[in-house]
Amino acid sequence: MIACLAANPSVDKLFEIQRLVLGAIHRPSGFVQVAGGKGLNAARAAEALGARVLAVALLRGHTGKWLEEALHAEGVPVRAVWTHGENRSSLSVADRDSGGLTEFYEHGSDVPSSAWVELLHAVESAWEPGGWLTISGSNPVGAPDHGYRDLVRDARIEGVHVALDSDGERLRLGLEAQPDVVKINASEARGLLGVPTSRRDDALAAASKLRDLAGGDGHAGIVTRGAEGVVLAAPDGSMYEGRLYVRGRYPVGSGDTFLAGLVTALDRGDDWEAALRLALGAATANTEMPGAGKLDPARAAELAAQAEVRIA
Secondary structure, three states: OEEEEEOOOEEEEEEEEOOOOOOOOOOOOEEEEEEEOHHHHHHHHHHHOOOOEEEEEEEEHHHHHHHHHHHHHHOOOEEEEEEOOOOEEEEEEEEOOOOOEEEEEOOOOOOOHHHHHHHHHHHHHHOOOOOEEEEEOOOOOOOOOOHHHHHHHHHHHOOOEEEEEOOHHHHHHHHHOOOOEEEEEHHHHHHHHOOOOOOHHHHHHHHHHHHHHHOOOOOEEEEEOHHHOEEEEOOOOOEEEEEOOOOOOOOOOHHHHHHHHHHHHHHOOOOHHHHHHHHHHHHHHHHOOOOOOOOOHHHHHHHHHHOEEEEO
């Protein structure tokens, strides 16, 4: 079973317009909104891929009610912790002429310390020994930076595998508790490690360093590189690289669906090569469908079979 923490969920909206013009009025030709934020995106994608999933989310007000109803409509089980205020919204604007994407993300309102403690207890009651916990995205304002670290530590004590996907101080502190997998993008790796990551060899070195920071043997470090694919420092020290030469129009949520595909495969006992293939297939299938974390599982499997994964 995969428990997916969604500490800072969001109503994720996508507008499609022909051309973005500064200062102009735009009338979208397409509009999609989903129950989003990285944790809910990962839960939705893992559910679609056939995993047994439980999202644990901090929900607030009328927006939280909409998020809960949207998840139920999609068949994604959710355990909600309720607090005051409203959940945040995020907006992505896709420019058809340029193929570009402009994004706006709210921080959200402060979370009281009591609600944060209740959320951690809800996660602890959701996970299963031998299963997985995904911790992805930001904390709400007011939550402690060490919150993810404490959760990683407690999960691993209980025999739960942990995949961490965050940034900044939350990531640095989370690594201290030695998650089984840390998955970040090249920009986040550069910020954490202070090293270049644009070239293949640099990204491989960064993945190896991430593995060391996460605990070394038995742990994995992954750096995603957008169109350039992904590099992995596996738990046994092997280095992999993977690419998939297919591009879609909707990249929002592709990192979250990558994580979902990876953990879904690992949870069912696949090896690392197969896990990378499914992760790449899921991420690419997400880019072909509007709405973060949305994918066609049959298309994800088809794309996974096309992925190139090899020892680096």
